Amino acid sequence: MFDARHYAGLLLLSSSLALPSAASAQSIGIPPGDDPSTEEAEEIQAEEAQGVVEPGEDVAAEELVEPDVSIPGSTIIVTGRRRQDPVRSSSQVLSVLSAEDIARTGEGDIAGALGRVTGLSLVGDGRVFVRGLGDRYSLALLNGLPLPSPEPLSRVVPLDIFPTNVVASSLVQKSYSANFPGEFGGGVINLTTRAVPDESFVTISGSIGGDTETTFGNGLDYYGSDYDWFGFDNGNRDIPGNLAAFIASGERIEDTPVEVQEGIASQLFPTNLVTVQRIGELPVNFSASLTGGTSVEVGDGAYLGIIATASLKNEWRNRNVRSQEANTDLSELSSDFTTFITDNNVLFNALLGFGLEVDEHRFRWTNLYIRDTLKTARLGRGTRFQLGETGFDFINQNTAWFERQLIDSQGVAELEFGDLSIDLRGGYARTDREAPFNATFSYTRTNLDDQLGNEYVVYLNRQSDTGLVSVSFDDLQEELWYAGIDVSYRFLDSITATVGYAYSDTDRFSVRREFSPRAQGDFLDDSLVPYIGLRRPGSIINGASLAAFDIRLDETSPFPAFDAALTINAGYGLVRFTPLDPFTVELGVRYEDAEQTVALDQTIFNNPITGAIPTNNFNDYWLPGVTLTLEATDALQFRASASRTIARPQFRELVEQLYFDPESNRAYRGNPFLTDSELTNAELRAEYYLSNTDRLSVAGFYKRIENPIEAFVTTAAGNLLTSYANAPEAELYGAEFEATYGYDLFDLGGWFETKQLRLGVNYTFTQSSISVAEDDITRIPPTGDVPATLYFSDGDRLVGQSDHVANVQFGLEDLDKLQQFTFLVNYASERVTSRGFQRPDIIEDPGLTLDFVARAEVNLASQPFEVELEARNITGRDNLEFQENGDARIDVNSYEVGRRFSVSLSTEF
Numbered sequence: 001m002f003d004a005r006h007y008a009g010l011l012l013l014s015s016s017l018a019l020p021s022a023a024s025a026q027s028i029g030i031p032p033g034d035d036p037s038t039e040e041a042e043e044i045q046a047e048e049a050q051g052v053v054e055p056g057e058d059v060a061a062e063e064l065v066e067p068d069v070s071i072p073g074s075t076i077i078v079t080g081r082r083r084q085d086p087v088r089s090s091s092q093v094l095s096v097l098s099a100e101d102i103a104r105t106g107e108g109d110i111a112g113a114l115g116r117v118t119g120l121s122l123v124g125d126g127r128v129f130v131r132g133l134g135d136r137y138s139l140a141l142l143n144g145l146p147l148p149s150p151e152p153l154s155r156v157v158p159l160d161i162f163p164t165n166v167v168a169s170s171l172v173q174k175s176y177s178a179n180f181p182g183e184f185g186g187g188v189i190n191l192t193t194r195a196v197p198d199e200s201f202v203t204i205s206g207s208i209g210g211d212t213e214t215t216f217g218n219g220l221d222y223y224g225s226d227y228d229w230f231g232f233d234n235g236n237r238d239i240p241g242n243l244a245a246f247i248a249s250g251e252r253i254e255d256t257p258v259e260v261q262e263g264i265a266s267q268l269f270p271t272n273l274v275t276v277q278r279i280g281e282l283p284v285n286f287s288a289s290l291t292g293g294t295s296v297e298v299g300d301g302a303y304l305g306i307i308a309t310a311s312l313k314n315e316w317r318n319r320n321v322r323s324q325e326a327n328t329d330l331s332e333l334s335s336d337f338t339t340f341i342t343d344n345n346v347l348f349n350a351l352l353g354f355g356l357e358v359d360e361h362r363f364r365w366t367n368l369y370i371r372d373t374l375k376t377a378r379l380g381r382g383t384r385f386q387l388g389e390t391g392f393d394f395i396n397q398n399t400a401w402f403e404r405q406l407i408d409s410q411g412v413a414e415l416e417f418g419d420l421s422i423d424l425r426g427g428y429a430r431t432d433r434e435a436p437f438n439a440t441f442s443y444t445r446t447n448l449d450d451q452l453g454n455e456y457v458v459y460l461n462r463q464s465d466t467g468l469v470s471v472s473f474d475d476l477q478e479e480l481w482y483a484g485i486d487v488s489y490r491f492l493d494s495i496t497a498t499v500g501y502a503y504s505d506t507d508r509f510s511v512r513r514e515f516s517p518r519a520q521g522d523f524l525d526d527s528l529v530p531y532i533g534l535r536r537p538g539s540i541i542n543g544a545s546l547a548a549f550d551i552r553l554d555e556t557s558p559f560p561a562f563d564a565a566l567t568i569n570a571g572y573g574l575v576r577f578t579p580l581d582p583f584t585v586e587l588g589v590r591y592e593d594a595e596q597t598v599a600l601d602q603t604i605f606n607n608p609i610t611g612a613i614p615t616n617n618f619n620d621y622w623l624p625g626v627t628l629t630l631e632a633t634d635a636l637q638f639r640a641s642a643s644r645t646i647a648r649p650q651f652r653e654l655v656e657q658l659y660f661d662p663e664s665n666r667a668y669r670g671n672p673f674l675t676d677s678e679l680t681n682a683e684l685r686a687e688y689y690l691s692n693t694d695r696l697s698v699a700g701f702y703k704r705i706e707n708p709i710e711a712f713v714t715t716a717a718g719n720l721l722t723s724y725a726n727a728p729e730a731e732l733y734g735a736e737f738e739a740t741y742g743y744d745l746f747d748l749g750g751w752f753e754t755k756q757l758r759l760g761v762n763y764t765f766t767q768s769s770i771s772v773a774e775d776d777i778t779r780i781p782p783t784g785d786v787p788a789t790l791y792f793s794d795g796d797r798l799v800g801q802s803d804h805v806a807n808v809q810f811g812l813e814d815l816d817k818l819q820q821f822t823f824l825v826n827y828a829s830e831r832v833t834s835r836g837f838q839r840p841d842i843i844e845d846p847g848l849t850l851d852f853v854a855r856a857e858v859n860l861a862s863q864p865f866e867v868e869l870e871a872r873n874i875t876g877r878d879n880l881e882f883q884e885n886g887d888a889r890i891d892v893n894s895y896e897v898g899r900r901f902s903v904s905l906s907t908e909f
Contacts, residue, residue: 070192070364070412071144071171072179072423072486072500088689091576091586091629092175092641137185137647137679143192143366145410145425146181146482146504168192174701175683176625176643178572178588179486179500184645185679185705193351193366197293197307202909206288209870209902214318219282219342220377222399223272229314231346231373237401237436239473240267247513250606253555261553265517268471274399274439276377282342285902287313298356305355313347318898319879321665322891323382325720328839330888337382339396339665344375360416367409374402376662387465393445394467395456400438402662406431419490423500426483435474438660442467460519460551470556472514474659481505494578502570508651509601511561512658520550557658559612561601564651568594582631592646593620598654598672613672613781615654621646621678639685649674649709653724656781664722664833664881665893666713671724673779678706694741703732708770710799712791712835713842720892722834727792728776732801734766744815754816760809768798791837802846804829818857818866825850833881842892845880849873865907872900 140147173180174187181188210216225234239247242263246256253261289311298304319341325334349370356363378398385391410427443456444466459466486500574588598615602608625643632638652659655670685699707726714721740760745752776788804827811822828846835841852871857864881893 071141071190072425072484072502088637088687088695091584091627092173092177096169096171139181139183139185139188141180141188141190142368142408143364143410143412143425144190145427145484146480147406147408147429175627175639175641176623176645176681177586177627178574178590178623178625179498181502181568181570182590182592182621182623182646183648184643185647185677185703193353193368197295197305200292200294202290202292203906204290204909205866205904205906207286207868207902207904209285209900211317211873211898211900212876213896213898214282214316214342215284216281217318219279219316219318220340220379221277221279221342221344221375222275222377223277224375224401225272228344228373228375229346230312231314231348231371231403233401233403236270236272239436240264240270242267243473247604250604252605252607253515253553258550258552262551264515265551265553268515268517269439270437273401273437274441274471276379276397276399279342282316282318285313285315287311287904299358302356302358305353305357307353307355308351310350311348313345315345317343317345319343319895321893321895323665323720323893324890325715326883326888326890330840330883330885330890332385333890334386335382335384337380337394337396339378339380339382341376341378343662346373346375347371362414364412364414365410366412368406369408370404370406372404374400374662376400376402384465388447390447392465393447393456395443395445396467397441397443398439400435400662402433402435404431404433421488423486423488424484425486427481429480429482431476431478433474433476435472437471438474439469439471441469460517462518468516470514470516472512472557474510474512476508476510478506478508480507494581495575496577497573497575499573500571502568502572504566504568506564506566508564509561510564510651510655510657511601511604512557513560514556515553516556518552518554520552559600559609559656561604562598562612562655562657563601564596564598564655566594566596566648566651568592582637584629584631586627586629588626589622589624591620591622594618594648596648596654598651598670612656615672615674617648617676619676635689637687639687640683642682643680645679645681647677647679647705647709649676649724653709658721666720666722668722671779671781673726673781673784674709674724675707675726677708677726680704690741695739697736697738699736701734701736705730705732705798708798710770710792710835711833712837713839714837723780725778725780725788725791727770727772727778728788729771730768730798731771732766732768732798734764736762736764738762754814756813756815758809758811758813758822761807763804763806766801766803766805768801770794770796770798772796791835796835796841797832799832799834802828802831818855820853820855822853823850824853836883840883840885842881842883845882847877847880848875849877850875863907865905868904868906870900870902870904872902873897874899 169192171190171192172187173190176184225236227234242260246253246260246264253264289309291307291309293305293307295303295305319339321339321341323335323337323339326332327334347370349368351369352367354365376399378396378400380396380398381394383391383393406429408427408429410425410429413422413424415422415424441458443458444463445456446453446466457466458469460469462468482502482504484500484502486498488496488498490496570590570592572588572590574586576584576586578584594617596615596617600609600612600614621644623644623646625641625645627639627641630638652668653670653674654672656672657670659668660666661668681701681703683699683701685697687695687697689695706729708730709724710727711722711724714723738761741758743757743759745755745757748755770792772788772792772794774787774789777785778788778791780786780791806825806827808825809822810825811820813820825848827848830843830845832841833844850873852869852874854869856867858867859865876897876899878896879894880891882889882891884890
């Protein structure tokens with residue numbers, strides 16, 4: 001017979017900082033013979049007298065729903081007091097979103113939910129900024145273990161690919177402790193996957209929704225394959241045979257016979273992959289998920305738990321993007337384009353987890369699969385004014401497919417031998433990103449006084465200043481092996497120490513092969529060659545029909561393939577002790593030795609290429625950290641922390657390889673001269689707890705960054721290009737405020753008798769400035785040392801930093817049943833997305849957004865169902881990214897964002 005008491009312990013399977021009573025006993029160290037229930041009762045009575053716990057409050061019930069958090073060396077994180085709130089009882093500065101907190105936001109992915117945490121802001125496609133610092137200063141972990149990123153722009157995995165149904169909790173730690181990796185600039189975000197259930201269940205859910213800019217409106221698409229709606233391809237996008245044979249040969253395209261090039265060209269533009277079509281009514285967005293779990297007894301004192309989940313989400317989005325360029329003072333436009341974009345994003349994920357509890361020992365094996373695909377069709381129209389008397393007009397057509405895939409398998413063993421705890425972690429992860437048949441056709445109308453001046457033409461003879469036809473094939477693979485051991489020992493009730501070792505080995509291979517056809521006039525007079533590109537926009541240039549015109553191919557990427565690697569060996573020691581109650585000290589130091597390399601892959605050609613600058617960063621660091629906690633009263637505590645941490649350049653920032661980001665609509669190229677950033681961090685914080693759920697906190701923080709990495713934008717071949725450089729130094733400081741409060745409406749009686757008003761407010765103020773002197777240098781390829789003042793101005797704020805970030809949650813909740821109505825307000829002030837490089841900086845203005853989420857339980861056919869209604873971006877806030885200089889302003893990536901609505905239904909058996 002199923003006994004829930006036996007399985008409640010399985011909630012500890014993740015080595016919790018989540019802290020059920022068993023974990024508290026291990027961390028606190030109750031002396032033999034003492035009655036913990038008596039001690040707990042006495043402490044509860046004392047807290048009731050001081051208002052920390054309300055009289056009659058069911059503390060045990062609260063402990064049953066504690067967030068499940070898994071991190072290395074977690075046994076020393078608890079201060080040893082009875083309280084089960086990890087935010088309060090931790091010796092570090094934490095924010096923890098439990099499964100219920102995440103559900104209250106109504107967000108479908110964990111990135112959106114984290115955007116509600118104090119000091120965090122969501123930027124672009126799933127990147128989370130901590131305290132205004134870029135995503136390079138954020139560390140993302142899964143169950144305390146690292147993850148490789150399938151996104152070339154970031155070594156940190158984009159958090160929008162993690163649906164909330166696989167996440168049991170999300171922990172954000174802003175003060176550094178040595179049990180975490182040294183790349184801890186702004187903070188660490190640790191996701192803990194769902195724990196083993198205490199009883200068997202099956203949950204089915206689904207949703208539909210749309211937005212006012214997209215759903216049932218006109219859109220663009222192309223056929224692709226029959227399985228595109230599912231996020232998979234049926235083989236239509238496999239590299240065509242002629243191209244595959246050429247790549248395997250190791251030859252260069254310019255060295256191959258013309259008939260070989262024509263054979264390749266005939267397969268590069270298949271009609272079903274490059275023909276843009278108009279859709280009269282775009283469909284609604286939808287999602288569906290299935291989750292189940294069970295626990296079984298497998299022996300005397302041994303229990304096995306299994307949990308599995310799978311979900312699919314399909315969303316459409318229209319954007320009408322305005323992109324302009326101008327001279328250095330923005331007084332005169334050089335180009336003005338509007339591009340209509342329809343994106344179809346499909347996210348599929350599956351998780352299978354096994355947990356085993358044998359006496360005090362716990363084991364966990366988690367397997368995660370995530371596949372995120374983006375199918376995009378674009379049609380842009382604009383003018384380049386610097387060409388000809390009236391400028392050249394262009395119509396640009398693009399079709400593309402981006403697929404990101406993550407496979408992760410990790411094991412955790414938590415062994416308890418009285419005062420000795422051993423934590424073993426390890427696993428393997430692989431990410432893949434493929435972007436096949438990314439095809440662009442650029443039609444040009446020169447407006448010149450000739451026969452084709454009034455026609456849009458694809459100039460396959462490469463007439464100067466006209467658009468090009470190109471098709472690219474991108475492939476990125478990254479593998480990560482990781483392992484770690486943490487050993488903790490409680491010497492006395494007031495002293496616990498941990499030592500640990502961590503190893504990670506990351507290897508990335510990135511290749512981009514881009515080809516552009518070029519017609520020669522061997523069989524046709526050169527003056528007539530443009531006529532073969534005289535087509536109505538939307539038509540396709542078929543390579544097979546061009547064979548008679550001596551079609552050649554150019555490979556446009558000078559450095560097609562790169563290898564990158566990062567190997568880290570780290571050891572740490574950490575001790576927590578209480579010299580005088582109620583004063584707690586956590587002191588630790590971490591040593592990291594790292595080798596980071598990026599180099600051309602010389603094996604793809606028979607004759608190795610040269611010219612790209614390699615990166616060889618070999619560094620080791622001692623990274624200390626200390627946090628002091630003073631519990632002035634049972635309701636008031638103070639914290640002070642200081643540390644040294646680092647931030648390494650990301651692979652994408654080092655690779656001299658062009659990459660187009662479909663979200664920002666810009667190309668990127670790396671800088672192999674980048675070096676590590678070193679950070680000095682300090683913080684003071686006061687926390688006041690009105691009850692177990694209501695609290696106030698205020699904090700001040702400071703960071704000094706040596707060699708911060710900043711993005712800057714320049715132009716290449718008439719287009720915006722983003723690259724990176726080390727600034728000499730920067731400072732960042734600010735303050736945070738957070739308050740949560742619940743007000744019972746019992747006195748109103750009737751419907752309000754079981755209701756409570758809940759208010760949550762957080763606000764972060766941040767200031768930053770870059771320091772640049774006249775004799776400072778930075779390194780830019782290919783020349784190397786250049787004056788830093790060419791790229792940075794003294795006093796500039798850091799890229800990504802908003803002065804003000806605020807969140808407000810205001811809602812009505814039922815205390816006896818599931819019934820919640822929540823308004824969510826988010827505000828972020830302007831922030832720099834790229835330095836302007838002798839032009840004004842590119843600014844993003846996120847502004848204020850308002851969302852509403854309603855959740856309730858209803859009974860249908862005697863079966864309980866959870867219904868959720870969402871309204872997002874109620875105020876219709878648009879995406880605004882621009883440059884301005886006085887009264888002059890141009891749009892760089894601006895478009896209207898629709899209001900989004902959805903309804904979902906779920907039930908559990």
